[in-house]
Amino acid sequence: MKCPFCGSDNTRVIDSRPADDNTSIRRRRVCDDCNKRFTTYEKVETIPLIVIKKDNTREQYDRNKVVGGIIRACHKRPVSIDQINKLADEVEAAIFTGEGKEVESTMIGQLVMDKLSELDPVAYVRFASVYREFKDVDTFMNELAKMLKDEKK
Incomplete structure (x- = not known):
């Protein structure tokens, strides 16, 4: 070394x-x-995991992309880098324990959103707005309404 x-x-x-x-x-x-x-x-070096993107192209899984998306969503939020890395570790654990050698990007995005909703609601909405490609304010407001409804439960 x-x-x-x-x-x-x-x-x-x-x-x-x-x-x-x-x-x-x-x-x-x-x-x-x-x-x-x-x-x-x-x-431990694992078998490379292939990500199937929305346009059906395939590329090798890259942890840096997941962490980068989480960092952008958590910008200026009270979320530490340790919390971000822990979230990325949890997402990786979930996708690498699966049986297949390929995983859809939508599954990775959904796992990140689920974890972010527990960690920081604002970061969750930021991530969801990019991930789900919100086209207008109504879509954004609908997501906020769902989140508020879930918090009240």
Whole structure:
């Protein structure tokens, strides 16, 4: 493992433990050349998951796209990056435990919306407005009315 500070290959592991999500290993490392410490994570490499998009094109699953969409929805909201990563982990766990090697983008979007509705209602509406391609204010208001109705239950 190369040191991110000096680029040296002379690094060693000083501590290993399961990460918070129990799906990866957190390793604390030290560079023997510059004596700086850094953390790495190991995850099991899985079979690539293919996402079927709305226009029926296919592309490899990219966690960064999911996280990016969540970050945009949570912009200027009281949601930490740890909460965003936890949400992305939960979505990934749900889609990777499925039997197929392909998943529809609509399923991923719905999972994100379900998790966001529990985390932050404003972020949920922001995400839904892009994901569901709201065409006008009426569609937006209908979604808000549904959300308010669900909160009262």
